Amino acid sequence: MKEAFRSIFGTQPHGIWAAPGRVNLIGEHTDYNDGFALPIAIPQTTLIAARRRDDGRLRLHSAQGDGPVHDLALADLVPGAVTTWAAYPAGVVWALREAGHSVGGADLHIDSTVPVGAGLSSSAALECAVAFAYNDLYGLGLSAPTLALLAQRAENGFAGVPCGAMDQLASSCCTAGATLHLDIRAGSHEQVPFAPESEGLRLLIVDTRVKHDLGDGAYAALRAGCERAARLLGVAALRDITPADLPAAGRALPAHLVPLVRHIVTENARVADVVAHLRAGRIAAIGPILSEGHASLRDDYRISCAESDLVVDTVLDAGGLGARQTGGGFGGSVIALVAEDRAAAIGASVTRAFRTAGYREPNLFPVSPARGARRIEREVAET
Ligand code: ADP
Ligand code: MG
Numbered sequence: 501m502k503e504a505f506r507s508i509f510g511t512q513p514h515g516i517w518a519a520p521g522r523v524n525l526i527g528e529h530t531d532y533n534d535g536f537a538l539p540i541a542i543p544q545t546t547l548i549a550a551r552r553r554d555d556g557r558l559r560l561h562s563a564q565g566d567g568p569v570h571d572l573a574l575a576d577l578v579p580g581a582v583t584t585w586a587a588y589p590a591g592v593v594w595a596l597r598e599a600g601h602s603v604g605g606a607d608l609h610i611d612s613t614v615p616v617g618a619g620l621s622s623s624a625a626l627e628c629a630v631a632f633a634y635n636d637l638y639g640l641g642l643s644a645p646t647l648a649l650l651a652q653r654a655e656n657g658f659a660g661v662p663c664g665a666m667d668q669l670a671s672s673c674c675t676a677g678a679t680l681h682l683d684i685r686a687g688s689h690e691q692v693p694f695a696p697e698s699e700g701l702r703l704l705i706v707d708t709r710v711k712h713d714l715g716d717g718a719y720a721a722l723r724a725g726c727e728r729a730a731r732l733l734g735v736a737a738l739r740d741i742t743p744a745d746l747p748a749a750g751r752a753l754p755a756h757l758v759p760l761v762r763h764i765v766t767e768n769a770r771v772a773d774v775v776a777h778l779r780a781g782r783i784a785a786i787g788p789i790l791s792e793g794h795a796s797l798r799d800d801y802r803i804s805c806a807e808s809d810l811v812v813d814t815v816l817d818a819g820g821l822g823a824r825q826t827g828g829g830f831g832g833s834v835i836a837l838v839a840e841d842r843a844a845a846i847g848a849s850v851t852r853a854f855r856t857a858g859y860r861e862p863n864l865f866p867v868s869p870a871r872g873a874r875r876i877e878r879e880v881a882e883t
Contacts, residue, residue, distance in 0.1 A: 501877075505549040505609040508561050508569065513549035513609070514637060519628035519873035520545045521614035522621045522670035523705060523835055524826050525679055525694070525786075526793050527771040529801060531664025533726050533764050534685040534737035536771040539666060540694065540869035541674035542705070546612035546625035547876075550633040553605035558593055560586050562610040574605055579658050588623055591658030592630040595650045596640075598657075603638045615863070618707045619825075619832020623659070624667035627651035628873045632672075636875055644872065645687070648672035662720050663828075674872040681775055685739055692778050694869055699783045701821070702843045703835060706850055707863040708807040710831040718803065719828055726764060729757040738764040759800035766796055787821025787837045794824035803829030807859055811836070811850055818842070818849040 505513045520541040527537030553559070558577075560570040562585060570586040577594040589608060596603050608630065614622040631647040631654075634640065642650075648668035655661045655668070665684060674680045678691035696703050730737050733749055741749055743765055750758045770789050777785045794812050798804035808825035811834040815823040823836040838846050847864045854862050 501547055501549040501609065501611060504563070504611065505551070505607070508609055509551065509559065509607045511551060511607070513551045513607075515550060515633070515875055516877040517548045517550065517629050517633040517636070517873065518545045518876045519625045519632060519671045520674070520870050521625045522667060522674065523833065523867060524666065524670070525835070526767070526774045526790060526824070527666070527682070528767060528793065528797060528824075528826065528829075529664075529722065529726075529803075530739075530764060530767050530771070531666040531682070531684050532662075532723050533730070534739035535764065535768045536684070536739075537666045537682045538679045538692070538771050538774060539670035539674065539682070540679050540867070541670055541872050542614075542620060542867045543870045544612075544614040544620065545870075546610060546614055546622065546629045548629040548633050549609045550637060551607045552637045553607060555605060557605045558590060559605075559607045560589050560610070561608070562612075564612055564616060565610070577658075579660070582658070587659040588626045588654065589630045591654030592627050592634065592651055594658045595653040596631075596634055598653070599650060601638070601640055603634055603640070606634070606637060608633070615707055617711050617832075618709070618863075619711075619827025620705070620707070621667040621671065621827070623655060623661070624651060624671045627654050628668055628671040632873045632875065644672040645669060645689070647873075662723055670872070672873050674869065676871045677869055679778065679869060681771075685737070692775055694778055694783070696783055696837065697840070697868065700840050701783055702838050702840045702866050703868070704838060704843060704847065705865055705867050706811045706815075706834045706836060708811060708831050708834065709860050709862060710805065710807045712805050712830040718830065722760065722801065722803070725757055725760050729753055729761050732757070733761075739768065741765050743769055759802070763796045763800040767793060783837075784821055790822035790824045790835070790837060791816060797825055797829065801829070805829075805831050806857075807831055807854075808834050810853055810857060810859070811862070814850050814853040815846055818846045820846050
């Protein structure tokens with residue numbers, strides 16, 4: 501990172517920061533309904549080498565970006581002004597300034613092992629790495645959750661993606677060996693230990709390597725549908741509806757909103773069930789709940805796709821304990837909970853099924869809960 505930074509910007513960085521991607525165990529599309537989620541950080545990480553600048557310029561380079569350095573003036577950072585990948589890091593600087601923090605420019609070099617656009621939240625990893633770097637470069641003293649919410653603000657207000665806060669909270673606040681039990685309305689989070697290896701289990705990620713375009717407008721439409729349902733039901737958010745309320749809610753709502761509400765309500769209940777099992781040390785017992793979560797995404801929220809369904813069905817047929825599509829939907833990645841001694845065979849079954857269906861080869865890898873964002877190296881820069 502230091503070498504690359506030097507060759508791009510001709511100086512030393514002030515430090516290096518890291519922020520991981522994430523995968524959500526359960527609690528999908530619940531964050532923007534004031535609900536609950538249970539992500540882990542994954543070992544795949546976005547690194548940023550950064551150096552403060554005092555001339556009001558933000559210079560951005562990414563090893564995964566589109567080549568040249570983006571050289572932006574802070575004074576020009578308004579929503580809509582940046583339409584490339586640079587909107588994510590520039591958006592964080594914009595969000596900090598909007599929140600009243602007097603931060604200046606920087607040179608940032610970015611390099612990442614988080615697969616981009618695979619539902620593993622490379623966008624939040626990028627935003628959070630920038631937020632943590634700026635927090636130290638400018639001595640802001642902000643907490644990890646505060647930085648996460650500023651990163652979310654960057655994605656909503658500057659990059660124009662109406663996501664909830666789960667991804668950024670996961671990238672910022674997760675710890676190794678644990679899931680992060682998020683209560684979005686309360687603004688609180690709790691670590692729940694999760695070590696599948698200790699039970700002879702493995703959590704696999706299957707990156708389907710497809711992302712259907714349908715997802716672009718659908719996310720905003722789903723979010724609007726949830727908000728409309730909450731209004732019609734007279735509650736602040738669907739978080740306030742319990743499973744016992746569902747029959748009455750079903751009678752009160754237009755038919756097309758009923759399955760949306762059912763997904764959110766049952767999904768929040770699934771988060772609680774999974775947390776209870778994990779706290780009791782019953783990791784294998786969460787498998788069927790993950791699979792129920794997938795059925796709910798597929799049949800009620802209707803954001804699965806043929807590739808994700810094929811992974812889930814193949815994992816279950818091959819003896820996996822549970823599987824579900826994770827992330828925003830319409831492709832991306834699937835998680836599978838499997839016995840360690842079955843992991844290789846189940847992975848091979850998935851790869852074979854994809855070949856038979858004529859799909860691109862999926863990318864399979866095991867994950868364990870990793871650390872959240874942090875500074876990893878401190879430099880004494882040359883003047
Ligand atoms: P996901 O967050 O699931 O990976 P998104 O579509 O939300 O998918 O975010 C992907 C976008 O984030 C990319 O198209 C790019 O604009 C930006 N991005 C993420 N990581 C990087 C990176 N390392 N370098 C440049 N841009 C990145
Ligand atoms: Mg994203």
